[in-house]
Amino acid sequence: MSMGLYAPYITPEMEEHRKKIREFAEKELAPLRQEYEEKNLDGLGKEFPWDLYKKIGERGYLAEHIPKEYGGKGESFLKEIITIEEVARVCGTFSVIVDYTPTLVCNPLFTFGTEEQKKKYLPPLVKGEKVGSYALTEPNAGSDVASIETKAEKKGDKYIINGYKKFIMLGNIADIFLVFAKTKPEAGARGITVFILERDMEGISFPKQEKKLGLRAAPTSEIKLENVEVTSDQILGGPEQENKGIYVALDALDHGRCGVAAQGLGAAQAAFEQALKFASERIQFGTPIISFQAIQWMLADMAMRIDA
Ligand SMILES: Cc1cc2nc3c(=O)[nH]c(=O)nc-3n(C[C@H](O)[C@H](O)[C@H](O)COP(=O)(O)OP(=O)(O)OC[C@H]3O[C@@H](n4cnc5c(N)ncnc54)[C@H](O)[C@@H]3O)c2cc1C
Known part of the structure; x- marks a missing residue:
């Protein structure tokens, strides 16, 4: 684009x-x-x-x-x-x-x-x-979303959430969290519910932040959930959405992936522009290196891939 x-x-x-x-x-x-x-x-x-x-x-x-x-x-x-x-x-x-x-x-x-x-x-x-955070991934559940171990146990009109989330972007600075938890563990993917948690709810802590090589100013954090108590009003979509969280996870990731693809495209565009500028300015053998066909091929390949 x-x-x-x-x-x-x-x-x-x-x-x-x-x-x-x-x-x-x-x-x-x-x-x-x-x-x-x-x-x-x-x-x-x-x-x-x-x-x-x-x-x-x-x-x-x-x-x-x-x-x-x-x-x-x-x-x-x-x-x-x-x-x-x-x-x-x-x-x-x-x-x-x-x-x-x-x-x-x-x-x-x-x-x-x-x-x-x-x-x-x-x-x-x-x-x-x-700031909002999307808290799905866990130490033992990455691509295999259905294997999350965080549980939300129903006790009377409350749910008690316990679990551990990993690699959560902006996790430690977020105010609002979409937390994926099992409400019916035996149902696998069809036993996941999404809860909206707020930062000041008791039992939420941020034990560790990742040391990243890139995206350095955006923290990526672990989140510990220890007996976090919520009512069914905090289920995303209300009580009738209990056990339907897998649809939320997949729909959100579909949109998220479009955003990540756009990030990749923007970075590629920037790399191309800088390569073009450098190749036009850098003189070797008495001429800008862009006049060499080998350099032109590389730039043409970059432009073609970005446009495709
Ligand atoms: C910087 C960063 C920010 C993140 N932010 C968030 C966030 O905000 N919220 C959140 O919930 N998660 C977040 N994540 C987690 C991210 O979504 C997971 O890393 C991702 O789901 C993959 O899980 P994993 O790292 O455990 O890899 P794994 O699932 O363990 O996979 C390891 C490797 O095996 C491959 N693999 C796995 N299954 C298969 C298969 N069936 N067939 C072939 N290959 C397979 C994978 O492609 C990968 O190469 C973030 C991760 C990073 C690095």
Whole structure:
């Protein structure tokens, strides 16, 4: 989806949107990239760019597809994907900000949440006032989602949640969590329920953050859930959604993967532009190296793969 090349689904209005985001990203985000990288050299993500998160939210660039009545803009999901791609073109970590909570938390809240849940949780997430996390992965359950061991036991009108989540992006700084837990363990994939947890609920802690090599300013955390008590109102979609969490997991990942693909595309576009610039400026054997056919082939392959 690079600017100016043939892209059948991209309307002139979307190209305008791309230009606007590109200008914003180059002017307001790119100058801070190095600063946040250097502040987070240990990879633990202790210095999260709160200033940028809030600014991006205020500009309305978080979860643009969420309808206006819940704080969004009611734009197409494709437009949101263009935003993610353009932000990734200037910085990987900042693209997590526009991708993660919007696609993996706002989208499931909007698609599966009750009216009350949407009104309560979406506006602060979309405005960048709060951060949301999607807590599915566990030490023994990665690709094999159905094998999660976190349990939510029903006791009277309450559920008691116990378990351990791993690799949770923005986990230790999030305000709102979509937590996947087994409510009917013997039913496997059909015994999973999604609970909306809030940071100040008793029993939630963040024992460890990963030391990452990339996306350094965005923390990735473990989450311990110890006798966290909730009512059935905290089930995403309400009590009738009990044991239907696998559909939420898969739908959210479908949207999340579009965002991750856009991040990859934005990063590839940036790499191509830098390679093109360097090859045009670097002189060897008395000529810019771009005049050598071997270099031209590499650049042509890059451009072709990005456009495809
Ligand atoms: C930076 C980062 C952020 C993350 N953020 C989150 C988050 O916010 N929330 C969350 O819930 N999770 C998150 N994750 C977890 C991520 O979703 C998991 O890493 C992913 O589901 C894979 O699980 P795993 O790492 O345990 O790998 P495994 O499932 O153990 O897989 C190991 C390898 O085996 C391969 N493999 C597995 N099964 C098969 C199969 N059937 N056929 C062929 N090959 C197979 C995999 O492709 C992989 O190469 C994050 C991970 C990272 C690295």
